[in-house]
Amino acid sequence: xxxxxxxxxxxxxxxxxxxxxxxxxxxxxxxxxxxxxxxxxxxxxxxxxxxxxxxxxxxxxxxxxxxxxxxxxxxxxxxxxxxxxxxxxxxxxxxxxxxxxxxxxxxxxxxxxxxxxxxxxxxxxxxxxxxxxxxxxxxxxxxxxxxxxxxxxxxxxxxxxxxxxxxxxxxxxxxxxxxxxxxxxxxxxxxxxxxxxxxxxxxxxxxxxxxxxxxxxxxxxxxxxxxxxxxxxxxxxxxxxxxxxxxxxxxxxxxxxxxxxxxxxxxxxxxxxxxxxxxxxxxxxxxxxxxxxxxxxxxxxxxxxx
Amino acid sequence: xxxxxxxxxxxxxxxxxxxxxxxxxxxxxxxxxxxxxxxxxxxxxxxxxxxxxxxxxxxxxxxxxxxxxxxxxxxxxxxxxxxxxxxxxxxxxxxxxxxxxxxxxxxxxxxxxxxxxxxxxxxxxxxxxxxxxxxxxxxxxxxxxxxxxxxxxxxxxxxxxxxxxxxxxxxxxxxxxxxxxxxxxxxxxxxxxxxxxxxxxxxxxxxxxxxxxxxxxxxxxxxxxxxxxxxxxxxxxxxxxxxxxxxxxxxxxxxxxxxxxxxxxxxxxxxxxxxxxxxxxxxxxxxxxxxxxxxxxxxxxxxxxxxxxxxxxx
Numbered sequence: 304x305x306x307x308x309x310x311x312x313x314x315x316x317x318x319x320x321x322x323x324x325x326x327x328x329x330x331x332x333x334x335x336x337x338x339x340x341x342x343x344x345x346x347x348x349x350x351x352x353x354x355x356x357x358x359x360x361x362x363x364x365x366x367x368x369x370x371x372x373x374x375x376x377x378x379x380x381x382x383x384x385x386x387x388x389x390x391x392x393x394x395x396x397x398x399x400x401x402x403x404x405x406x407x408x409x410x411x412x413x414x415x416x417x418x419x420x421x422x423x424x425x426x427x428x429x430x431x432x433x434x435x436x437x438x439x440x441x442x443x444x445x446x447x448x449x450x451x452x453x454x455x456x457x458x459x460x461x462x463x464x465x466x467x468x469x470x471x472x473x474x475x476x477x478x479x480x481x482x483x484x485x486x487x488x489x490x491x492x493x494x495x496x497x498x499x500x501x502x503x504x505x506x507x508x509x510x511x512x513x514x515x516x517x518x519x520x521x522x523x524x525x526x527x528x529x530x531x532x533x534x535x536x537x538x539x540x541x542x543x544x545x546x547x548x549x550x551x552x553x554x555x556x557x558x559x560x561x562x563x564x565x566x567x568x569x570x571x572x573x574x575x576x577x578x579x580x581x582x583x584x585x586x587x588x589x590x591x592x593x594x595x596x597x598x599x600x601x602x603x604x605x606x607x608x609x
Numbered sequence: 610x611x612x613x614x615x616x617x618x619x620x621x622x623x624x625x626x627x628x629x630x631x632x633x634x635x636x637x638x639x640x641x642x643x644x645x646x647x648x649x650x651x652x653x654x655x656x657x658x659x660x661x662x663x664x665x666x667x668x669x670x671x672x673x674x675x676x677x678x679x680x681x682x683x684x685x686x687x688x689x690x691x692x693x694x695x696x697x698x699x700x701x702x703x704x705x706x707x708x709x710x711x712x713x714x715x716x717x718x719x720x721x722x723x724x725x726x727x728x729x730x731x732x733x734x735x736x737x738x739x740x741x742x743x744x745x746x747x748x749x750x751x752x753x754x755x756x757x758x759x760x761x762x763x764x765x766x767x768x769x770x771x772x773x774x775x776x777x778x779x780x781x782x783x784x785x786x787x788x789x790x791x792x793x794x795x796x797x798x799x800x801x802x803x804x805x806x807x808x809x810x811x812x813x814x815x816x817x818x819x820x821x822x823x824x825x826x827x828x829x830x831x832x833x834x835x836x837x838x839x840x841x842x843x844x845x846x847x848x849x850x851x852x853x854x855x856x857x858x859x860x861x862x863x864x865x866x867x868x869x870x871x872x873x874x875x876x877x878x879x880x881x882x883x884x885x886x887x888x889x890x891x892x893x894x895x896x897x898x899x900x901x902x903x904x905x906x907x908x909x910x911x912x913x914x915x916x917x918x919x920x921x922x923x
Contacts (some may be wrong), residue, residue: 519694
């Protein structure tokens, strides 16, 4: 009779653990299959690199006038030509990339910092807290944001001189008028997550409200939060460009793409390159961020998995 | 107002394992949740006392009760699939359960995780604590939940249908684990279930609930051998048993559990009872001692019925 072989405990099992899949690595795997998102990601990366380079080097100083004849069309010496004051447009586009990123990323961060805690509290505590926060969200939605932003910039910078005209005041104006999207999204997430069993289980083991919010509700809502914050970037960029175009954004000679478009507006019929360069850069940036946002949304949403 | 749990009163000694059985909606989970003051809204405790030692849980402040939860009384849930946070590593979640209380420092909590995980018999504990819940099987998740439950060495563990979501072979090992842990830590256990076999294998004492009331209570042996309430008797006779002579037919309890908003007058079980007398229709029986240590809420009692089988089969 054959004796069953005894198990040898010293033998290493030929078993490899499957690679750990985290939220982010899983999302990355899926975003790689999304071509448009990938294109967007490349453009965004280029934008970041250009912005970083512009801090230390641009072909000409962005503010330097009369580096050549005014309205000069693109040439090898000046890749995108010169504007009405004879400034090198290529250099100014590079500088504008930095402004764009500062405004976009800064606004996304501030909007999240306002929206996430408010949304978490509204969704988690419900009742009176939710009523108050939701009331403000709904009221804020009803206010025309550009109008309020215009007034804010005017009051803060021009009338009271509290904050000099610049990136900071634009970020403040944007965040104060557009914090509701993130807040509302997080509120919804918190409302549904607070009923999940693992939250109940954590509560039963004596977890404090703060740790329930921080460890259990917030991390589980992270996917949608990242997506929503990503969409805040192009919104803020457009917002800044629009304000600057109207002359209420960044003061000259700051190389804001919106202000550059406004500068070239009057010479559009004989020197279109002055308007085209910043508008194309702006459009590419907006599309890229939106593609990345869409890609992220698909990547984080389990219902969209293919 | 609906009284989901009404006049339920029982004691649990240190180290004792007590089972609460009953149908869905009989109030067993609500009874357990009120011990932790975690009744879902809009429910609340309107009356009564919950004494833990000499402290009344019903009178505690919010901070006192929070410190109490998980520290003195811990709970194990029915569905281990959804009771663990999907985005946090298992070991970290166990650590967090300890960090919520003062009993251990953060460093101690960290060091206790691996021994705890191996204590609930998860193999390769050292590696497994770094896994996420989705990498665990159902049985392992329930073990991890148990590890979280016992991490603060509570003196009472409430297990709310801890094996319902698991397959039979895993059920047995989970039950064994709960029994061993209770013995090692001298912790009392309240086991909530509708599974009679589970009660028989684990509990020293049984509480049978019906319509938010205790209808019978006593030592497991006595209840299984000589159930006195018709509900208990029918419940036991509704499951096939290997250790008894085969009967003709299993007995079913006709009808549905009553709507708690519209309870019948008299004995709450009488509409479904095959042994009722006139008195049952108007007067609710008290929970009275029928044998030493055994209580039943019935006017009739099964010992007074000759040949209940034939009556029930009709």
